[in-house]
Amino acid sequence: MAQLDLGELLHRAGAAASRRWPGASVAELESLPGGISSLTFAAWLADSSGRRRRVVIKVAPPGLPAVRNRDVLRQARAISAVHGAAGVRVPEVLLRDDGEPPLFVMQFIAGEAYEPCWDVSPVPPAPATVRARARAAAAMLGHLHALAPAAVGLGAEPAVGLGDELDRWARLFATAGADLRGNEDSLHRALAAAVPGTIGPRVLHGDYRLGNLLFDGDGPPAIIDWELWSLGDPRTDLAWLLHFTDPVVRRCGHRDGANRAAAEGMPDRRQLLAQYVAVTGTDPGDLSWFAAYCHYKLASTMAVLAKRNRRRPEPDPGLELAAATLAPAIERGLDILSGRAS
Numbered sequence: 001m002a003q004l005d006l007g008e009l010l011h012r013a014g015a016a017a018s019r020r021w022p023g024a025s026v027a028e029l030e031s032l033p034g035g036i037s038s039l040t041f042a043a044w045l046a047d048s049s050g051r052r053r054r055v056v057i058k059v060a061p062p063g064l065p066a067v068r069n070r071d072v073l074r075q076a077r078a079i080s081a082v083h084g085a086a087g088v089r090v091p092e093v094l095l096r097d098d099g100e101p102p103l104f105v106m107q108f109i110a111g112e113a114y115e116p117c118w119d120v121s122p123v124p125p126a127p128a129t130v131r132a133r134a135r136a137a138a139a140m141l142g143h144l145h146a147l148a149p150a151a152v153g154l155g156a157e158p159a160v161g162l163g164d165e166l167d168r169w170a171r172l173f174a175t176a177g178a179d180l181r182g183n184e185d186s187l188h189r190a191l192a193a194a195v196p197g198t199i200g201p202r203v204l205h206g207d208y209r210l211g212n213l214l215f216d217g218d219g220p221p222a223i224i225d226w227e228l229w230s231l232g233d234p235r236t237d238l239a240w241l242l243h244f245t246d247p248v249v250r251r252c253g254h255r256d257g258a259n260r261a262a263a264e265g266m267p268d269r270r271q272l273l274a275q276y277v278a279v280t281g282t283d284p285g286d287l288s289w290f291a292a293y294c295h296y297k298l299a300s301t302m303a304v305l306a307k308r309n310r311r312r313p314e315p316d317p318g319l320e321l322a323a324a325t326l327a328p329a330i331e332r333g334l335d336i337l338s339g340r341a342s
Helices: 006-020 072-082 127-145 162-174 184-192 234-243 257-264 269-280 288-309 317-324 326-338
Strands: 025-031 039-046 052-059 093-097 103-107 202-204 230-232
Touching: 006 025, 006 039, 006 052, 006 093, 006 103, 025 052, 052 072, 072 093, 072 103, 072 202, 127 202, 127 234, 127 257, 127 269, 162 184, 162 288, 184 288, 184 326, 202 234, 234 269, 234 288, 288 317, 288 326, 317 326
Parallel strands: none
Antiparallel strands: 025 039, 039 052, 052 103, 093 103, 202 230
16 A cells, blocks of 8 residues: 555645635644444544534545545545434534545544453443443434435435345455365354345444444444445344444453453343344344354454455464464354354
8 A cells, every 4th residue: 555645635625624624723633443345544634713623534545545444535425415314323423525535524522442351451341331431322323223324314325135245245255265164164054044034225334343332431332444334134134233232253352350340231132132123113124144244244354354364474363362262253253143153
């Protein structure tokens, strides 16, 4: 990937701000974690009177086509579409620039993103906080799925069918080495042979879980990292949230007592499903296919990350652990489809 010119990035963001608010400027760029396919920075936006507010800049990686999950302006379009919808909280998109590489600027929302069954934090949230966060996440997902795409200006977006979704992750899995793919073709064939009828379409986040929500105190969460959004079957988003109540794939070998307690505070699938249904008023029915699909999707993603990790001078041991848990994840998916596991 080409090197990003940070000075040019600040200049372009400042020029975009000045076009909207004459005399405005952007300064003090700071790299932020989060997102895989685009680059994320914090900065300060000042108006002509000198009043400042913190903002986030998302920019496509330079030197690569800004398509699919690298299309940051497409992400901005989805965020803007759902901004202000009842029960849904996302940052406000403030500025866009379609130069090379494209970028957008949005409101900075303070908060913590923590995946209870995956992450390790020096100060993890208390179990009661995890329970409250998970319930809030399930409720907000219900509100997101209640939106008709046409009503928020996304009706022209092509819907993605379940078969197409499955094929996407199969193509990704095919790029991993044979030692990382294991028995994935068996799960893929089983899933492909039992694709259910599609419902919707609805606006999907594509990676909806607590680790992609910002929580600050008792306030509602904010949904971030829209790189994988699409229109499609809402059960894929719902099953993904439920999947992270007990994922087979692991990234952390040692979790201290406080982090284990946070994980144990995660409500079970039935509790989160009940919270979602309370908002939507619709029972999604049997989610077995979707649960198995989530094992395949996560294994595919982590296999590719593990492949890249092994090329590094100092590989991340967490991704090596993930690689070691891919085979059990595939087997769990097969067990779910066969009725041997829930």
